[in-house]
Amino acid sequence: MSENRIIPVVLCGGSGSRLWPASRESYPKQFLALAGDRTLLQDTVLRVTDPARFGRPIIVANAEHRFIVAEQMAQIGVQATIALEPARKDSAAAIGAAARLAELQGHDATILVLASDHVILDTEAFLEAVGTGAPAAQAGRIVTFGAPPTEPTSRYGYIRPVAALDAAPGVRAVAAFEEKPDRARAEALIDEGCLWNSGNFLCLARTLLSELDRHAPAIAGPARVAADKAAQDLDFLRLDAAAFGLADAKSIDFAVMERTAFAAGTPAAFGWSDVGGWAALWEIAPHDRAGNALVGPTAAIDSVNCYVRSEKPMTAVVGMTDAVVVATQDAVVVTTRDRADGIKTLVAELTRRGEPTALRSVLSHRPWGSYQIIDDGPRFQVKRITVKPKRRLSLQRHIHRAEHWIVVRGAAQVTLDGVDRMLHENESVYVPIGVSHRLSNPGVIPLEIIEVQTGSYLGEDDIIRLEDDYRR
Amino acid sequence: MSENRIIPVVLCGGSGSRLWPASRESYPKQFLALAGDRTLLQDTVLRVTDPARFGRPIIVANAEHRFIVAEQMAQIGVQATIALEPARKDSAAAIGAAARLAELQGHDATILVLASDHVILDTEAFLEAVGTGAPAAQAGRIVTFGAPPTEPTSRYGYIRPVAALDAAPGVRAVAAFEEKPDRARAEALIDEGCLWNSGNFLCLARTLLSELDRHAPAIAGPARVAADKAAQDLDFLRLDAAAFGLADAKSIDFAVMERTAFAAGTPAAFGWSDVGGWAALWEIAPHDRAGNALVGPTAAIDSVNCYVRSEKPMTAVVGMTDAVVVATQDAVVVTTRDRADGIKTLVAELTRRGEPTALRSVLSHRPWGSYQIIDDGPRFQVKRITVKPKRRLSLQRHIHRAEHWIVVRGAAQVTLDGVDRMLHENESVYVPIGVSHRLSNPGVIPLEIIEVQTGSYLGEDDIIRLEDDYRR
Structure with missing residues (x-):
């Protein structure tokens, strides 16, 4: 990128188990509207959409969540690069790969690394802090946002700002990162003027990469190659799995922040919360x-x-x-x-x-929409299926189950054994065992159907996909 | 009744709101399996089924609950007289009417009045207490079972046993009933040897009626007439509504126990709890x-x-x-x-x-079985319907809704516009708006269907009944 716009890097890999049962591994907290009408991810991205200041965001997400991210960006009308992690490798590798993707856009690219699951109440103060930090970042610093502590908690890490940086008003060098201290130590740190480490920071992409090279080469190399070899897949950018798989799994704090000589901090009095519980x-x-x-x-x-x-x-x-x-x-x-x-x-x-509610929510998201199991019993299961306008499920058949579909909202195009027919509200169709079928929503409003499945086995894995718009 | 068997009178009128949300007015606590595999009502009745000692029980229930009572008795194979209260009149009128029903069976009938929603852990001790009390009851006493207090609670009334009755070992006259005292008073009562009033008691039917005559004539008269004019309706005995409606609404404690000169008590150390919360x-x-x-x-x-x-x-x-x-x-x-x-x-x-969960549970019981709403949305509703073997719903039609039925278990006989057809597992049928229809289970296992209703109005009152086995 030849211009001075900042590229937001949004980390979407958290699992949010402290917010169970609203948050599940299959649909973690960043995708939930926990503090308002929009989800935490949407709020995070919308905070940095001013085109005068920010470039196209890079969202680094778990591959399993890709359709959720795409859907949530579509809902708010934001174009983002959705980079998929082939494996969970903690934050350093994800940030390294994203930094490389940014660097590929321009040697001087500045990145703003943001957690997707935090709350920031005062967007203006946040943007002002980003502005305050930018010159120091562009001068080679890694500028973290330090939140003024309100209690001596052990839940956060602390940063110790020291000398002011001449070239960057409002930014101070950071002498130390201290991970989750006990209460007494936290009280002492607060007395010394330390700040909470919000985990969000600003730097040149190449600063981040060179510090990774220096302090965590076993992450830097694989992350770079994973980005260089990334492949477009529909709306997603798949980081190279072979390369990414070689990276060490470490947090960015452990891999870089606690070791770098370039850490800096600017106070972040913008109503920050990590919504940790x-x-x-x-x-x-x-x-x-x-x-x-x-x-x-x-x-x-x-x-x-x-x-x-x-x-x-x-x-x-x-x-x-x-x-x-x-x-x-x-x-x-x-x-x-x-x-x-x-x-x-x-x-x-x-x-x-092995409790199913531990990790999965009743609502399952799919690229074409979603479904929910509303009742089940021996040999049957009832689902409510929602198909987005202009989307369709894969062409498929089942070995063990038959299905009854009743349209309760919108209109469906149903393909059975190659024959198309339209189904309107209050109409139904029967899909016998083994028959190839496809459900499409050709309309402009969501299609809702009630599906009653009967058979000896009703697992999601009894699907033989003959054709799929989403390459599953 | 010319013999000496005791007629259990089981009071089924409570609403159990302290046990919400398990207990609802539409399905209160006596019908729930709260302390074991059987419901409190079933346990209550099963305790007094020894044919050598007990006659056919009289269950006094709210008319709205009649099919629940009948079903629960059928489940345990007990033949009971189910007397329906046309209105809620508290316990005195219900007991008065039941006493009269017992008296009609024989001048010397002894009744054992039992709450349907209490727990008794030690059935043997309970039956022994009934045996201990019986001679005094037959000699004209109203013998209450007094539970040994375990804490000075204000939730119960207390009885004060005084002089032992010569003719009845183990039974003492009761000098006073004291309603729900405060804690200090309760402590004093316990020090004086008072017992908790369990609300269950034993007496001649005619003793109860003559004491009602003496102390609550505005209840005695109407209750007697309501019983004398009771009419059989299918498996139920409907107390006469006009007469019953004239009765004062008072508890038996207030109407009789606190006033009668014939109160007696026998200790009831049989693990009693009123399951009050x-x-x-x-x-x-x-x-x-x-x-x-x-x-x-x-x-x-x-x-x-x-x-x-x-x-x-x-x-x-x-x-x-x-x-x-x-x-x-x-x-x-x-x-x-x-x-x-x-x-x-x-x-x-x-x-x-006006919160619907306040009074009604999701499972609705009907004489033919039950149904549960499993999903709903604008213009549609999904129910799971269970029809007992050999039962059928009314012949009916709807003005505002169409229905799709899918059989998921058992076999259904469906009548549409006078034409019968059989429907087996995994088969479905469509019931258009306005068409007369009936669902029957001719089989020997329960029939389960998923019903998807669509239409502009889906309330339970859009049913035009053309014919009904249950005279609804």
Whole structure:
């Protein structure tokens, strides 16, 4: 890139297990509207869309989530480069590959590395901080945004700003990164003027890469090659799997920040939260007079300072203080604001049990839309399927199941054994076992059908794809 | 009845709102399996089925619950007289009418009045207490079962046993009934040797009626006439509505027990609980080492002395102490064992809001089986319908909706515009708007169908019944 625009690099790889059951590995927190109408990812990207200042963002995501990212960008009308990680390698490799992609656009490319799952309440202050940091970044510094601590928490790392940088007003060199200290140490750090490490930072792409070369060559090399050999696949850019697979799995803090001599920091008083758990969401949510934050169909009787969130069931607290209650269609967690971090332990326990709700949500996203299992029993299963306008499922057949489709909204084009027919609201069709079939939405509104499957085996893996728009 | 068998009178009129959301007005606690495999009503009736000692029970129930009672009796193979209250008139009128029904069977009939929604852990001790009380009852006493108090609670009434009755070993006259005292008074009563009034008692039917005549003539008269004019309706005995409607609404304690000179009591150390709330269920449930009682798909992490019950969603507590969490498919309540009585206030609040979960459960019982709404949206609704063997729905038609039926288990006989056809597993049929139709299960296993309704209005009241086996 020959111009001075900053390229946002948005990291989308987190799994957000502390926000279970709303957040699941199959659909983690960055994709949820946890603090407003838009998802955390959408808010993150929309903050950096001013074309005078920012270039096309690079979103680094887990391949499994690619259609979710694409859909969420389409919803907000943002064109982004969606780079897919072939494997989970922590943040350093992902950032390294993204830096290389930016560098390929121009030798002087500046990158703004952003977590996709944080909340920033004051966008103007955030953009101002980015402006403050830019000259130092362009002079070769890695400028982190340090949030003013409000409590001596052990949940965050701390940075120690020292000498002011002459060339960059508002930016100071950072002498040390200190990872998650205990409470006493955190109090001391705060007394010394240390800041929370927000994990978001600004630098030249080549600064990042050369520091990776210096401090983590086993990441730098593979990340570069993975980017250089990246291949376009539909709307996605697939990082080279063979190369990426060779990278060490380390966080950027561990690989670079704690070792580099070029760290700098600028205070980030822009209402930052990493939304690390339900307690953080209680803090930023609107409260009633009793201090309760109630989201969705909820009720609170004689309760104080509770966070109650429901996606579906009527969810009520009676006589509770500091409780956190989160209910989805298939799971409920009850804890307190103090103890909510234990949800991570819970998810590990449920995963160990093989509990399906541990990792997957009832709503499954597909490139053509989504489906939800609404009922099941021995030898049958009922789904509600939504197909986006102008999309279609793969041409497929099943070995073990027959399907009944009833259109309840919109219009469907159904192909059975090569024969097309239209199906309108309140019409149905039967798809016998073994017959090749395809469901399309040729219309301009979403198509909704109720699908009743019957058969001896109803797993998602009984699909023989004969043709697919999405190369699955 | 010329013999000496005791006629159980089982009162089924409670609404159990303290056990929301498991218990709803449409399906209250006596019909739930809260403390074992059978429902509280079933356990209550099964305790008194020894034909050598007990006659055919009389169950007094709300007319709205009649098919539930009939079904639950059929499940345990018990023949009962199901007397339907035409209106809610509290316990005195219901007991009066039942006493009259018993008296009509024989001048010396003894009745054993039992709440249908209590738990009794030690059936043998219970039956022994009934045996102990019987001679005094037959001598004209009203013998209540007084439970030894385990705490000075305000939730119960207390009885004060005084002089032993010469003719009846183990039974003492009762000097006073004291309604729900405060804690200090309760402590004093316990020191004086008072017992909890379990609300269950034994007496001659004519003793009860003559005491009603004496102390509550505005109940005695109407109750007698309601019983005398009762009419058989299918498997039910409908108390006369005009007469019953004239009765005062009073509890039996207030109408008779606190006034009669014939009260007596026998200690009832048979593990009695009125299951008045979730805290009581925690007490009688099996606990894990940390004191948690977990029922259904649940998990507890770092939690102590909690009651967690789920009918469907995976429900977990993390770092909780003394919490009560109850989750059904459509509602969740979170409280503590101390504060669980506040659920009554919650249900009142939800009722005021017009919240559908306040009073009705997702599973609706019908004489032919049951149905459950599994999904809904604008202009459509999906139900799972279960039809018992050899039962059929009414012949009906709808003005606003069409229906698709897909058989997922069993076999259906479908009548459309007078034409019969059989439908087997994995077959479907379409019922257009306005067409008369009937669904029958001619088979020997339950029939399950998925029904997809579409139309502009989907309320239960869009049913024109042309013919009905159940006279609805």
